[in-house]
Amino acid sequence: MKDDYKVPAQTRIGHIHLKVSNIDNSLTFYHDLLGFEITERMGDQAVFLSAGGYHHHIALNTWNSKDAPHAAKKGVGLFHTAIVYPSRKDLAEVLKRLLEVDYPLTGVADHGVSEALYMDDPDGNGVELYWDRPRQEWPKKPDGSVKMYTHNLDLQDLLAELEK
Structure with a gap:
C-alpha cells in the first residue's frame, strides 16, 4: 500500500x-x-x-x-449526519423553521470554520445542520493548519441574517 x-x-x-x-x-x-x-x-x-x-x-x-426502537446512544454507529447549507442566511432560515414548530435542538455551536445546529430526527439519529465560512476566514494555528473550536452560537445574531 x-x-x-x-x-x-x-x-x-x-x-x-x-x-x-x-x-x-x-x-x-x-x-x-x-x-x-x-x-x-x-x-x-x-x-x-x-x-x-x-x-x-x-x-x-x-x-x-x-x-423498531431508537438505536442506543452509547455504542458504535452513526454519531450524526451533517447537512451543509450554502449560506449563513440559509442556515438562519432553517433555524427559523425549527423554532416556529418548537423542534428541540440538542446543541448549537460556532466551530470557527462553521456554525452548526444539532438535533435528533424522529428515530433519534443525530443531525447537524451547518454552513461553512469561506476558507479564507477559517481560524489558523501558527503552523497554518486549521484551528477548530467549539464556542456558543448566538442564535439571535444568526436570525438577524434574515433581516439583511
Missing part, C-alpha cells in the same frame, strides 16, 4: 441511507420541516429525498427497522 496516497480533493460524500422505524414520521422531519424534495417513494418501505433535483441525498427505509 502506498503511504502518500490522498483521496482526490473533489471527492465528496454522495448520500446517506438511514434505517427508520416509520417512513411518514421521518418524512415529517426531512421533507416537511427541512424541505428535502421526494424524488421516489416505494410505498411505506423506502423514500428518496434530494435538494435541487439530484437523484437522492437522503434515503430512508424500513426494510429491517419498521417500528
Whole structure:
C-alpha cells in the first residue's frame, strides 16, 4: 500500500441511507420541516429525498427497522449526519423553521470554520445542520493548519441574517 496516497480533493460524500422505524414520521422531519424534495417513494418501505433535483441525498427505509426502537446512544454507529447549507442566511432560515414548530435542538455551536445546529430526527439519529465560512476566514494555528473550536452560537445574531 502506498503511504502518500490522498483521496482526490473533489471527492465528496454522495448520500446517506438511514434505517427508520416509520417512513411518514421521518418524512415529517426531512421533507416537511427541512424541505428535502421526494424524488421516489416505494410505498411505506423506502423514500428518496434530494435538494435541487439530484437523484437522492437522503434515503430512508424500513426494510429491517419498521417500528423498531431508537438505536442506543452509547455504542458504535452513526454519531450524526451533517447537512451543509450554502449560506449563513440559509442556515438562519432553517433555524427559523425549527423554532416556529418548537423542534428541540440538542446543541448549537460556532466551530470557527462553521456554525452548526444539532438535533435528533424522529428515530433519534443525530443531525447537524451547518454552513461553512469561506476558507479564507477559517481560524489558523501558527503552523497554518486549521484551528477548530467549539464556542456558543448566538442564535439571535444568526436570525438577524434574515433581516439583511
